[in-house]
Amino acid sequence: MDLAFSPEHTKFRDEVRAFLAASFPAHLRPKAEIDALFEHDEIMEWHRVLYQKGWAAPHWPVAHGGPGLDATSRFILNDELEEAATPALSPFGLVMVGPAIIEFGTPDQQRRFLPKILSGDEVWCQGYSEPNAGSDLASLKTSAEDTGSHFVINGQKTWTTHAQYADWIFCLVRTDTRAKKQSGITFLLIDLKTPGVTVKPFLTIGGTPAFSETWFDNVKVPKQNVVGEINGGWTVAKALLGHERTQIAAVGVTGRTIRKCKRIAARTRLGDHTLLEDPVFRDKLARLEIRHRSLEMANWRALAGAQLGHAPGPESSFLKIRGSELVQQSYELAMELMGHDALAWFPDPGVVLDLEASVASLFCYLRAATIYGGSNEIQRNIIAKQILGLGSLG
Amino acid sequence: MNFELTEDQRMLVEAAQGFTRKQSPVARMRKLRDDAIGWSPEVWRQMADLGWLGLVFPEAAGGLGGSFVDLALLLEQLGTTLVPEPIVASLVAGVAIAEAGDAAQHQAHLTPMIEGKASLALAWAELDGRYDPARIATRAERASGGYRLTGHKRFVLDGHAARQLVVSAAEPGGGLALFVVDAGAPGVTVQPVRTLDGRRAAMIALDTEVAADRRLGGDGRAALERALDLGAVAACAEGVGIMRAVFAMTTEYLKTREQFGAKIGSFQVLQHRAVDMFIETELMYSMLLAAAIRLDGDDLAERVAAVTSAKVQLAESGRYVTQQAIQLHGGIGITDEHDVGLYFKRMLALNASFGDAQHHLARFAARPGFTANL
Numbered sequence: 001m002d003l004a005f006s007p008e009h010t011k012f013r014d015e016v017r018a019f020l021a022a023s024f025p026a027h028l029r030p031k032a033e034i035d036a037l038f039e040h041d042e043i044m045e046w047h048r049v050l051y052q053k054g055w056a057a058p059h060w061p062v063a064h065g066g067p068g069l070d071a072t073s074r075f076i077l078n079d080e081l082e083e084a085a086t087p088a089l090s091p092f093g094l095v096m097v098g099p100a101i102i103e104f105g106t107p108d109q110q111r112r113f114l115p116k117i118l119s120g121d122e123v124w125c126q127g128y129s130e131p132n133a134g135s136d137l138a139s140l141k142t143s144a145e146d147t148g149s150h151f152v153i154n155g156q157k158t159w160t161t162h163a164q165y166a167d168w169i170f171c172l173v174r175t176d177t178r179a180k181k182q183s184g185i186t187f188l189l190i191d192l193k194t195p196g197v198t199v200k201p202f203l204t205i206g207g208t209p210a211f212s213e214t215w216f217d218n219v220k221v222p223k224q225n226v227v228g229e230i231n232g233g234w235t236v237a238k239a240l241l242g243h244e245r246t247q248i249a250a251v252g253v254t255g256r257t258i259r260k261c262k263r264i265a266a267r268t269r270l271g272d273h274t275l276l277e278d279p280v281f282r283d284k285l286a287r288l289e290i291r292h293r294s295l296e297m298a299n300w301r302a303l304a305g306a307q308l309g310h311a312p313g314p315e316s317s318f319l320k321i322r323g324s325e326l327v328q329q330s331y332e333l334a335m336e337l338m339g340h341d342a343l344a345w346f347p348d349p350g351v352v353l354d355l356e357a358s359v360a361s362l363f364c365y366l367r368a369a370t371i372y373g374g375s376n377e378i379q380r381n382i383i384a385k386q387i388l389g390l391g392s393l394g
Numbered sequence: 395m396n397f398e399l400t401e402d403q404r405m406l407v408e409a410a411q412g413f414t415r416k417q418s419p420v421a422r423m424r425k426l427r428d429d430a431i432g433w434s435p436e437v438w439r440q441m442a443d444l445g446w447l448g449l450v451f452p453e454a455a456g457g458l459g460g461s462f463v464d465l466a467l468l469l470e471q472l473g474t475t476l477v478p479e480p481i482v483a484s485l486v487a488g489v490a491i492a493e494a495g496d497a498a499q500h501q502a503h504l505t506p507m508i509e510g511k512a513s514l515a516l517a518w519a520e521l522d523g524r525y526d527p528a529r530i531a532t533r534a535e536r537a538s539g540g541y542r543l544t545g546h547k548r549f550v551l552d553g554h555a556a557r558q559l560v561v562s563a564a565e566p567g568g569g570l571a572l573f574v575v576d577a578g579a580p581g582v583t584v585q586p587v588r589t590l591d592g593r594r595a596a597m598i599a600l601d602t603e604v605a606a607d608r609r610l611g612g613d614g615r616a617a618l619e620r621a622l623d624l625g626a627v628a629a630c631a632e633g634v635g636i637m638r639a640v641f642a643m644t645t646e647y648l649k650t651r652e653q654f655g656a657k658i659g660s661f662q663v664l665q666h667r668a669v670d671m672f673i674e675t676e677l678m679y680s681m682l683l684a685a686a687i688r689l690d691g692d693d694l695a696e697r698v699a700a701v702t703s704a705k706v707q708l709a710e711s712g713r714y715v716t717q718q719a720i721q722l723h724g725g726i727g728i729t730d731e732h733d734v735g736l737y738f739k740r741m742l743a744l745n746a747s748f749g750d751a752q753h754h755l756a757r758f759a760a761r762p763g764f765t766a767n768l
Binding site: 295 | 399666668764
């Protein structure tokens, strides 16, 4: 056993760092330095830079424009991007609908959609959840009526993150109301410019405009926009959940946040010493960093398995649970270290330390981390059933 | 980066699994906890024949020249049935001898242990030093033919039956040196103490002379720290075995115990608790591998970071898993009759040995790397 990356992978890490040093736009760096929220235009600008380099979709097959990186190189790339706090690209096209179209789409769909997802010319959002279909996603009611060449869509989707910036939405819609819950669902691509679609953004608890609600009122969608089989949408949706599990732990984000905590601690005085020298806060920082290391090691085990082509082992199943808990704990500690400074909400420059300015908003917003992508309670249900074998007990 | 077991490691694990199943199930430990010695010299020799006692020692001393990863995998298996032989105590004392001793000292003190003819113990902890190996009052001074050692050592694990003790002592110049002391020598008082996990330790009083060749010539402080780091990793390895064992017992119980007309494992609140036990066990195993790999390497800063963080993790994860194992067993879990309590108490002992969480947390935070580049 060993913990070292191979010489080729170390070389690749150097290549990524050199690329970041040369190509991460100078005017975005001050925001990255303090983890300020990036605007949509800034995210898309960075998307285009990564696209030019061939790294916008590291996990796509070469045939569809992917760079052909192995699992470890993809991990390293993601890790370095997270460490440098570059804008996180929208996952809905690159990580979700893109791979779905690659796996289940027709050649026509692949030609029509994939290049523009890759280049960022078309922006996507996700239409899964509904006001009454959250964790119990399969109870969704947005209806698709078959009119021969088209479906007519009626209903409401919620948590359609970034729909206000998006051109397209991929939806789960009900095409058969008589079938068992999961089997009457279809995966459908809908142009948001179609008449009858209404998008209404709303603020998150973090005071930022990430979410939208999206209404469909007799929206006509051509049948060629079905991905996979009609009534086979659940299969497509489930396949998406398994992608890139070693990135879901957000190890890089948490590592960066812990360093941010230390930087805040080093700049915050209590009488004659800084909080970094304070035994109570030093122990809290050390405990958090140790928890982070344990997640990192588990992630490396999952990664080393993926590199060898193994199916994801038990260690990879809980990465989302612990990763999301840890990212919340790291912001929790940042808030604690800030003391009074934690009261400031989108402060003007100079009111608090620059690196503190976005913490309260992110702390609040990141309550979502244990909810999105399937709440941690749902994740625990899945592990109890699939790994511990507790699901079949009467 | 690679975490696959080699063919040799797989065979080692299988041999250990066969041993715990056939020769030393947990019932054996339960029986021996009332015995004055608490372990069997015959089984000790068997372990020597299997090569386990010499696993990590150089071939010149009669060992196999294996890695600490090999050792961690072995100890994990022995932890699953709480095998009571003094393998960890002997290995940490052995590592101190291997590190600081010369070839003749290896031959004289290490080889008999590797051959299963003797066991060793490391006498380092003292009253006012807690877990700091350098904060000691035991003195070593030149005497006629060698050295005079005076002082008291506490909770010398498995020291009640060890043939020889590796003793740390401060020298007049301020340095720390290690001495090999015969447990039966005049002026060495060994007071056996029962420990909460059904094992034995010794309180040792020293007012004795040793020959000059009993002083290990190498850097005593560095050898002792490496030995104690091995002890911490060994505790983590045994701890993972304990966590796996109680996790298996608990899920089995959830699948068979019925209340309210249903298997209790069908209740979501218990399922989620079991998932958290599973997660903590996997995290702990990941930390164990990292620590064992770093113990094999020669980067001291990486070693300290990996070992201290693993031992802190054991204090949190190991404690959580064994505590929840009792909780999920309900009333039966707090009886002496049920095995889960044996595992629980062994975990408590592991957490109090070779540095507790607070000690390792302080070491972790004292590394220059902890505050670099801020």
